[in-house]
Amino acid sequence: MLDVLIWLIVLVASTLMFRYAAGTLSWKAPNLVSIVYYYSFLLSSFIGALLIALGMDDYYMIRKLFRPEEYRQIGFFVVSFVMIVFPLAMVVVSRLCGFEARQEFRAYLQKPLSPLTGATGDQVFYAFLALSLLSFAAIAYMIWKTPTIPVFALLTGTDESLAALRIEASRHFAGNVLVRNIFAITLTPLLSFIAYLFAELTHEWRWKLLFICLFVGAVFVNVYDLAKSPIFFYVMMFFLIRIYIGKTRLSAVKLALYGGVGAAVLVGMYIVIQGVQDATTFLSYNKGPIGRMILAQIAPTFLHLNLFGEALPFLYGKSLPSILTGLFDVENVRSARLVMAHVFPERIEDGTGGVLNTLFVAEAYANFGYVGIVIGTLYVAVVTQLLYIGFLRLPKNPLFLSLFVYFSINIPRTLVGGFTDFLFNPTWVLLVALFGGMALWLRVQGDLRAWFATKRRITDEG
Template identity: 70%
Template sequence: MLYVSIWLVVLFVSTALFRYVSGSLSVVKPNLVSIVYYYSLLISSFTGSLFIVLGIDNYYMTQKLFRPDEYRVIGFAVVCFVMVFLPLSMLFVSKLCGFEPKSEFQRYLESPIHPVTANRNEFFYWFLALSGLSVLAILYTIWKTPQVPIFELLKGHGDTSLAELRIEASLRFKGNVLFRNIFALSLTPLLSLMAYIFSVLTNEARWKILFLILFAGAVFVNVYDLAKSPIFFYLIMFLLVRIYIGKTKLSSAKLLAYGVAGSIALVGMYIVIQGVRDVQSFLSYNKGPIGRMIFAQIAPTFLHLNLFGEALPFLNGRSLPSILTGLFDVDNVRSARMVMAHVFPERIEDGTGGVLNTLFVAEAYANFGYLGIIVGTFYVGMIIQLLYICFLRLPKNPIFISLFVYFSINIPRTIVGGFTDFLFNPIWILLVVLFGGMVLFLRVKADVWPWLQKSNLLKKINIR
């Protein structure tokens, strides 16, 4: 009863804090912070932690804990700490920036869409070039993937399991991983969102055709390796775009309908991809889709706390971004991979094991112990809130709307994926620099160049 009482108190305090720093926790008005709260914390982390500390989870990962009574309590305490102190760090940033979450988020929803530049033709050709690059990257991904899982599924995969095909597609990719991840997996979905907004804004056939091409490409890159979650996240991104541009008004009934449709699709994917036929697996709280949602992301946190400092040495920064570890000639390792290799070595040997991604504080702990948990929580909270404030205050044009939606989905996924991506993420940096630089260049050209042409300055420096 003690742990249930603590859980309820933390839930109340955390919800109140997140409601304030987000401006709205309404499920029909989703935003970056509310998605972090509902998906990354409440569903993926906090709910499962209660079952685990009570010892009623019966989950296969937590059965690998040694001294389980001790580390079930420690893990629960760590999750409770994150639930409270993550929004507290966000509150600190809000006060520092004079941010009024409720009014500024509502104003953003009601604001009209602004064009990126007055010269539509010039921008379209820039965008078309980027789209061509992303299509080439998709073809490159297909070419350099030994066996494309979605193709193998359609034609029959023989003796090789789909789980093995998924791991091979990820770990045995023969091309440049960074090029694939940036220009195929990340850029294509983002460009499709932008093209959709431009097609709505301009109602031009060329934008509509380009959107259809990019949409097809985005769907492919989200399903080609048979991962179940990416396509759902992409469709949620698409829904968020429609909400932010005023094309969709969510209601409880619509949300329920989307939820039912998504559940049916998810069950179908489990049946087709993983061959699950047992009805009990779909209804059980610790197996199938439900177990995946409430235990799969948080159980590895308990394993991290249990293993590092006990069975495994602290990494002391070895899992920091390779650009940093390379400066000190240190091999980069990921704690999630080490935990998988230690707890489930047989999966590594048979090629079905990848990484045990989990709440970001686990990787912070694996590197720097409990100090990493404290500092990491405050750092991640401040980064999230700064991004949220920036996007709400930037001009509401198709590029910034799409980037806002992109981060609104990818940051919550990263929170239950690891810590080091918040320190240096080349994909995030490149996308921000690429599109932010494009907007800045077009704005400067539109505002400054005409003024220079009218002035005598160009003549004085002999520019024709």
């Protein structure tokens, strides 16, 4: 009963602080911070943490705990700590930056879409056409270097396990992983959003045609390995794009309709990909899609807390980005992979086990203990809120809006994926450098063109 009371108090306090930091938690106007609250914390972490603390989870991962009663409580208090400290840090950042979330987010929604400053239509189109050709080449490279494309195997029929094919496609990729992850899997969907926004802004057929080609490529890279979540997140990003430019207005009826369609598609994917046909699996709170949402993401946090410092030694930075560990000739390891290998070694042996991703503080703990949880929570909260403030204050053009929507979905996903990605994420760094550099280059080109035009006019008049 005490756990329930603590859970309710934490829920109310956390909700109020998240609403202040976000400006609104309305489902009709989602934003980066509200998605973090609903998806990363409430749905993926906090509900499941209470069930585990109460011993009501009956979940296969939690059965692997030793001294379960002790670590059920430790895990619950760690998640409750994050639920309070994370939004509190965001509120402090907002106050220090003079950020009025409600007013600034509302103003951003009402602001019209604008073109890139200083650039001509042809310059912009050919620049993004070149990037699009690069992403198509990366997709071809990904297909070439992947042993078996799971979606092709599904369409043509195969006797192999689709789950095993998924792991093989990910872990046995024979090419450069950064080329695949950045230029194919990440860049293609992002370019499709940019092309869509330019098509809406200019109404030019060339942008519409480019968008169609990029859309096909984006759908492929989101379903090629039969992972269930990427295509859903891609669709969510499209909805956000349309909400932010005023093309879509959500209502309770629309939300119910879209949710029903999404649930039906998800059930279909479970049936086709994983062969699940038992109806009780879909209705059970600890199995199937529901169990995947409320327990599968948070249960590994309890395993991390239980294993590291007990059965496994602390990593002391070994799971930091490989670019950092390589400087000290230290082998890079991810805590989520170590936990999978320790708890479910049979899955590693038969090729169906990957990693047990979970709330970011688990990896912080695996490296630096409880100090890592405190510092990691503060650091990630500050980074998240600064990104939110920064994007709301940038010009609302197709490039920056697409990046804003990309981070609005991928920050929440990364929060339940790991901690070290917030220290150095090559994909994020390259995207910001690439599109920031492109915006700067186009701006300089426009300024130089204006300067030469002014100088020529002065010369002619003289």
